Amino acid sequence: MAVVTLRNIIHSAVAMMICFGSLAGMYALLGAPIVAAAQVLIYLGAISVLILFAIMLTQAGDANLPAPFHRQLPIAAVVALAIIGLVGWAVVQTDWGLAAEAATAAVDDIAIALFTDFALPFEIISLLILVAIIGAIYLARRPEEDERAN
Amino acid sequence: MGIEGYLLVSTLLFGIGVFGFMARRNAILMLISIELMFNAVNLSLVAFNAYLPPDANTGAVFALMIMAVAAAEVTVGLALVIAIIRTRQTPEVDQYSDLKE
Numbered sequence: 001m002a003v004v005t006l007r008n009i010i011h012s013a014v015a016m017m018i019c020f021g022s023l024a025g026m027y028a029l030l031g032a033p034i035v036a037a038a039q040v041l042i043y044l045g046a047i048s049v050l051i052l053f054a055i056m057l058t059q060a061g062d063a064n065l066p067a068p069f070h071r072q073l074p075i076a077a078v079v080a081l082a083i084i085g086l087v088g089w090a091v092v093q094t095d096w097g098l099a100a101e102a103a104t105a106a107v108d109d110i111a112i113a114l115f116t117d118f119a120l121p122f123e124i125i126s127l128l129i130l131v132a133i134i135g136a137i138y139l140a141r142r143p144e145e146d147e148r149a150n
Numbered sequence: 151m152g153i154e155g156y157l158l159v160s161t162l163l164f165g166i167g168v169f170g171f172m173a174r175r176n177a178i179l180m181l182i183s184i185e186l187m188f189n190a191v192n193l194s195l196v197a198f199n200a201y202l203p204p205d206a207n208t209g210a211v212f213a214l215m216i217m218a219v220a221a222a223e224v225t226v227g228l229a230l231v232i233a234i235i236r237t238r239q240t241p242e243v244d245q246y247s248d249l250k251e
Binding site for chain 2: 009012013016019020023026027030031032034035038039042043046047050051054055057058072073075076077079080081083084087088091092109110113114118121122125128129131132133135136137139140
């Protein structure tokens with residue numbers, strides 16, 4: 001909750017890291033250690049550092065912090081509460097009728113599934129990440145270097 | 151704690167993400183809110199995978215793929231935000247109104 005309410009954006013980013021870390025713990029509780037490890041590596045390791053770097057690059061000085069909220073704050077609160085209420089009601093009302101014990105997803109089962117049944121999506125994702133890297137480098141490049149190269 | 155607990159946490163996280171995306175004015179914080187929503191969906195997928203196991207652990211594989219796509223998305227998103235901030239000198243989204251008449 002603190003992620004979206006804090007005024008200083010660096011504090012929100014640290015709260016986001018704490019949230020990701022506790023989610024990794026939840027994945028481990030749910031018997032999916034490979035997903036927990038990927039969560040720690042990708043979110044805690046890569047995305048948090050990326051976001052923190054972006055914040056430090058873009059914040060010149062936080063002497064005058066502007067008002068953090070948009071003027072559509074009441075609408076946003078109503079919509080979010082409606083979503084939480086509706087989906088939470090559905091979750092509580094539904095009789096799931098299934099195992100009370102969490103099954104463990106073994107690492108080798110996931111690896112076999114990833115490279116047999118899901119081999120094509122796996123390859124497509126690697127291509128997507130390559131495209132994303134090239135696009136990010138192109139977008140973040142300074143225009144002056146572009147002219148100097150020509 | 152059964153599957154309801156995990157699903158309620160996931161719902162709460164998604165709602166917080168929606169609220170942050172719609173209410174905050176900072177572009178980077180809107181990206182963080184999108185990440186929160188991704189994580190909520192991931193949590194529900196892994197919870198369903200643990201409590202009603204399909205063949206071949208589909209939920210966990212889906213969660214891993216969503217993580218990869220989210221990483222690609224946040225890379226491009228942050229590059230876009232930095233490029234916009236470099237030209238506009240502000241991260242506040244409601245000052246990006248050049249196209250408005």
